Amino acid sequence: MATNKNATINDVAAAAGVSRATVSRALAGYGRISKQTVDHVRSVAEGLGYRPNALAVAMRAGKTKTIGLVVISDFTNAFFDRATKSIIDRAKELGFRVLIQHSDEDVAVERVAVETMLSNQVDGIILVPASTTKHSHLTPKKLGGKPVVIIDRMLDIQRFTTVTTGDEVAAKEAVLYAGESGHTNLGFLIAVPGIRGFTSTQPEIPITSVQERVDGFELGVKTAKAKSVWVYSEDKQAIAESAVEKLLDSPKAPTIIFTSNNDMLLAVLKVVGERGLTIGKDISVVSFDDSPWAAAMVPGITVISRPVEELGSIAVTELVEAIEGNTKPKEIVLPASLVIRGSVAKLTKSK
Amino acid sequence: MATNKNATINDVAAAAGVSRATVSRALAGYGRISKQTVDHVRSVAEGLGYRPNALAVAMRAGKTKTIGLVVISDFTNAFFDRATKSIIDRAKELGFRVLIQHSDEDVAVERVAVETMLSNQVDGIILVPASTTKHSHLTPKKLGGKPVVIIDRMLDIQRFTTVTTGDEVAAKEAVLYAGESGHTNLGFLIAVPGIRGFTSTQPEIPITSVQERVDGFELGVKTAKAKSVWVYSEDKQAIAESAVEKLLDSPKAPTIIFTSNNDMLLAVLKVVGERGLTIGKDISVVSFDDSPWAAAMVPGITVISRPVEELGSIAVTELVEAIEGNTKPKEIVLPASLVIRGSVAKLTKSK
DNA sequence: ACGGAATGCGAGAACGGTCTCGCAATTCTC
DNA sequence: GAGAATTGCGAGACCGTTCTCGCATTCCGT
Numbered sequence: 151m152a153t154n155k156n157a158t159i160n161d162v163a164a165a166a167g168v169s170r171a172t173v174s175r176a177l178a179g180y181g182r183i184s185k186q187t188v189d190h191v192r193s194v195a196e197g198l199g200y201r202p203n204a205l206a207v208a209m210r211a212g213k214t215k216t217i218g219l220v221v222i223s224d225f226t227n228a229f230f231d232r233a234t235k236s237i238i239d240r241a242k243e244l245g246f247r248v249l250i251q252h253s254d255e256d257v258a259v260e261r262v263a264v265e266t267m268l269s270n271q272v273d274g275i276i277l278v279p280a281s282t283t284k285h286s287h288l289t290p291k292k293l294g295g296k297p298v299v300i301i302d303r304m305l306d307i308q309r310f311t312t313v314t315t316g317d318e319v320a321a322k323e324a325v326l327y328a329g330e331s332g333h334t335n336l337g338f339l340i341a342v343p344g345i346r347g348f349t350s351t352q353p354e355i356p357i358t359s360v361q362e363r364v365d366g367f368e369l370g371v372k373t374a375k376a377k378s379v380w381v382y383s384e385d386k387q388a389i390a391e392s393a394v395e396k397l398l399d400s401p402k403a404p405t406i407i408f409t410s411n412n413d414m415l416l417a418v419l420k421v422v423g424e425r426g427l428t429i430g431k432d433i434s435v436v437s438f439d440d441s442p443w444a445a446a447m448v449p450g451i452t453v454i455s456r457p458v459e460e461l462g463s464i465a466v467t468e469l470v471e472a473i474e475g476n477t478k479p480k481e482i483v484l485p486a487s488l489v490i491r492g493s494v495a496k497l498t499k500s501k
Numbered sequence: 502m503a504t505n506k507n508a509t510i511n512d513v514a515a516a517a518g519v520s521r522a523t524v525s526r527a528l529a530g531y532g533r534i535s536k537q538t539v540d541h542v543r544s545v546a547e548g549l550g551y552r553p554n555a556l557a558v559a560m561r562a563g564k565t566k567t568i569g570l571v572v573i574s575d576f577t578n579a580f581f582d583r584a585t586k587s588i589i590d591r592a593k594e595l596g597f598r599v600l601i602q603h604s605d606e607d608v609a610v611e612r613v614a615v616e617t618m619l620s621n622q623v624d625g626i627i628l629v630p631a632s633t634t635k636h637s638h639l640t641p642k643k644l645g646g647k648p649v650v651i652i653d654r655m656l657d658i659q660r661f662t663t664v665t666t667g668d669e670v671a672a673k674e675a676v677l678y679a680g681e682s683g684h685t686n687l688g689f690l691i692a693v694p695g696i697r698g699f700t701s702t703q704p705e706i707p708i709t710s711v712q713e714r715v716d717g718f719e720l721g722v723k724t725a726k727a728k729s730v731w732v733y734s735e736d737k738q739a740i741a742e743s744a745v746e747k748l749l750d751s752p753k754a755p756t757i758i759f760t761s762n763n764d765m766l767l768a769v770l771k772v773v774g775e776r777g778l779t780i781g782k783d784i785s786v787v788s789f790d791d792s793p794w795a796a797a798m799v800p801g802i803t804v805i806s807r808p809v810e811e812l813g814s815i816a817v818t819e820l821v822e823a824i825e826g827n828t829k830p831k832e833i834v835l836p837a838s839l840v841i842r843g844s845v846a847k848l849t850k851s852k
Numbered sequence: 853a854c855g856g857a858a859t860g861c862g863a864g865a866a867c868g869g870t871c872t873c874g875c876a877a878t879t880c881t882c
Numbered sequence: 883g884a885g886a887a888t889t890g891c892g893a894g895a896c897c898g899t900t901c902t903c904g905c906a907t908t909c910c911g912t
Contacts, residue, residue, distance in 0.1 A: 155645060155646065156619070156645035158867090158868055158869085159868060159869060159870095160868075160869095168891075168892085169891065169892045169893075170868085170869080170870090170892090171870080171871075171872095171891070171892065171893080171894095172890085172891060172892075174869070174870060174871080175870095175871095175890095175891085178870085180871095181871085181890095181891095182888090182889060182890055182891080183889095183890065183891075184889085184890060184891090187890080187891085199642065199643060201616065201619065201620045202620060202868080202869070203560075203620065203622060203867090203868050203869065204620045204621045204622065205556050205559055205560050205565070205621070205622050205867090205868080205869090206560060206867075206868035206869035206870090206897090207868085207869060207870080208556055208869095208897095209554075209556050209557060209560060209867095209868085209869075209896095209897045209898070209899095210868085210869055210870050210871085210896075210897055211869090211870080211897085212897075214556070223586060231582040235574065235603070238601060238602070238603060239603065242602070247600060247602075247617065247621065248600075248601060249598060249599075249600060250589060250599060250601060251589070251593070251598075252586070252589060252590065252593075265552060266598065268507070268552065269552045269553060269554065269555045270555045270556070270598065271554060271555065271556050291550065292550060294506060294507035295506065387793075387797075413793070416793055416794060416797035417797070419794075419797050419798060419799070420797045420798075420799065422799075423798065423799020423800075424799055441794075442738075442764070442767055443767055443770075443792075443794040446738075446767035446768070446770050446771040447770060447771075447774065447798075448770070448771065448773075448774020448775055449774075509897090509898060509899090510898065510899065510900095511898075519861075519862085520861065520862045520863075521862090521898085521899080521900090522861070522862060522863080522864095522900080522901075522902095523860085523861060523862075525899070525900060525901080526860095526861085526900095526901095529900085531901095532860095532861095532901085533858090533859055533860055533861080534859095534860065534861075535859085535860060535861090538860080538861085553898080553899070554897090554898050554899070556897090556898080556899090557867090557897075557898035557899040557900090558898080558899055558900080559867095559899090560866095560867050560868070560869095560897095560898080560899075561866075561867055561898080561899050561900050561901085562867085562899090562900080563867075853912100854911105854912095855910105855911095855912100856909100856910090856911090857908105857909080857910075857911100858907105858908085858909070858910085859906100859907080859908070859909085860905105860906090860907080860908095861904105861905090861906090861907100862903105862904095862905085862906100863902105863903090863904090863905100864901105864902095864903090865900100865901090865902085865903100866899100866900085866901090866902105867898105867899090867900095868897105869896100869897090870895105870896085870897095871894105871895090871896090872893105872894095872895085872896105873892105873893090873894090873895100874891105874892095874893090875890105875891090875892085875893100876889100876890090876891090876892105877888100877889080877890085877891100878887105878888080878889070878890090879886100879887080879888070879889085880885105880886080880887070880888080881884100881885090881886080881887090882883105882884100882885100
């Protein structure tokens with residue numbers, strides 16, 4: 151069994167009867183070298199199936215053309231898979247590769263992930279931070295000066311470029327839309343990482359994006375002068391379902407339920423369906439984040455859609471810019487928008 | 502602005518007043534070295550925040566502890582995101598990193614992706630091949646002897662370890678279940694990559710997993726002695742919807758529709774919903790691949806569930822085994838199973 | 853007290869590239 | 883036709899590690 155090692159530049163040099171330097175010149179096309187030599191070396195290299203060792207190139211250059219992506223994982227959440235795909239694709243366009251690690255919403259795991267990326271000499275990192283406040287592994291010193299772009303959420307420091315979506319505005323807009331449709335008793339189901347079970351008193355929310363959604367919802371409730379019931383739930387199907395039960399059984403049962411993400415929406419769908427209620431008629435629903443299935447259901451679910459692909463793409467563009475030149479940190483906020491389908495019933499106002 | 506380069510082993514050696522070799526020994530814990538020196542070097546290294554350059558280590562060792570993953574992308578397809586996640590996680594357990602590229606079902610893109618991986622010196626590759634027959638970029642020579650594990654589909658050669666699911670058996674089982682439930686007019690909606698529009702005559706199917714599903718369905722139809730209508734569709738929402746219309750409008754309208762993947766299921770849901778039909782009552786549905794939303798809907802969708810996480814995990818385990826020792830190629834087939842929910846109506850047999 | 857074994861550590865090569873420098877050969881200039 | 887300029891290419895340093903080899907020094911036994 152031939153262990154078929156790939157050809158190195160030395161092999162090419164030997165086969166072509168020239169020095170390593172000449173091979174390098176011929177293939178990269180720089181420096182003083184005759185056309186004949188270039189052609190000769192190139193054909194020899196091709197014949198040998200030579201391909202430069204990216205590791206060696208990176209070591210010499212001090213650049214790897216690789217960016218690290220640390221997401222909290224949970225691909226069930228439609229957001230992160232779409233973001234991941236758009237990041238990989240945009241990176242490819244710009245000539246970068248992507249190394250992916252999951253933090254599972256755990257700061258300790260995130261820390262290790264970042265260290266792994268750094269020891270792999272990534273040129274920069276895109277990070278969905280597990281915590282707003284815990285970022286001692288993200289000091290300039292520990293990062294070795296490598297740029298970082300934060301997406302989806304914000305940190306309590308403004309050291310990095312941040313790409314987020316304007317969830318507060320969109321959340322308020324959604325509530326006002328419900329108000330215009332005649333809904334006055336509103337229910338809210340908010341997924342909060344880190345809590346156990348569910349509760350109706352607002353817990354500490356460790357993630358700015360969720361906080362924004364809550365703020366926007368509250369603002370909407372205030373503006374519309376509506377009544378509201380809130381449940382904050384662990385991000386787990388079974389528990390979220392109990393939370394929905396509680397929402398539906400509360401004294402002033404809401405005619406519409408707003409959910410902070412797709413997983414919560416699924417819980418609503420399940421419980422509501424089991425009770426024999428029809429979406430868009432007996433009960434209304436609005437959820438954060440669009441997905442193919444939310445669009446394909448009948449009636450389609452009215453959602454607050456975030457420009458996820460754009461977010462990922464912009465994050466890469468910004469990061470690469472920071473890698474190649476020195477840029478100042480900026481805060482980029484992309485607009486989220488209400489996509490109206492059929493899941494919100496028009497209530498006849500009984501004034 | 503301090504460009505804060507990360508400390509190298511030379512910095513540590515200088516700071517500790519010893520040679521590079523000694524630092525290496527102290528940190529890796531091998532060779533003849535005094536306990537005092539070890540402690541001293543370690544504390545100095547920690548103080549400097551030293552972390553070995555993985556590139557240099559890899560170059561020296563000839564191993565990168567990285568595996569390449571080439572998937573056809575399409576994260577909307579629930580299969581690939583779950584597979585990707587399980588692969589990353591299992592790789593992490595075994596001390597490997599994962600480099601991801603998408604082929605978009607295009608052999609040319611797949612070829613480039615594989616070459617990129619190889620030039621990045623991955624230790625092995627996990628591949629979802631875009632084509633059964635076109636694999637000239639996967640010769641032992643081009644691969645430089647690096648092992649490859651094929652998942653989800655098979656090639657027409659048996660050079661590589663393959664991890665797939667037993668879709669034929671499961672497809673047949675699903676059809677028989679429908680027969681037992683009283684269905685005799687069966688509809689099939691098959692997504693075929695590479696075709697345009699939709700057709701009712703069977704086109705060439707470039708992917709073994711889809712072929713298996715078709716074979717299994719056909720076997721079931723034969724065994725159950727049922728009538729069947731088939732539509733083969735491009736994998737695009739709008740077109741799939743037209744295909745569903747055609748299925749429902751065919752002379753012998755089916756009472757149940759089988760779909761070859763989740764995207765097709767969504768098309769069925771949409772059209773059926775728009776026609777005011779109720780799933781599990783007016784029309785029945787069975788789909789390949791489980792998903793959170795298929796489970797959360799009411800009624801839940803009866804699906805043929807494939808052990809995707811297990812598949813990914815096994816693929817990594819096999820690949821790492823091949824990387825570390827020399828193993829023979831094997832064909833691993835994991836069982837897919839029918840998950841019965843409420844989307845198949847029990848028909849009273851009118852004999 | 854002296855030879856041999858054990859111990860601790862440094863020098864230097866190697867991995868596979870890139871790139872600067874300098875040398876020889878050719879061409880140009882008047 | 884002699885000196886200068888240009889051209890083409892090789893030698894060797896370097897990136898950050900690991901690891902083999904060999905050299906001092908200490909330790910032990912007799």
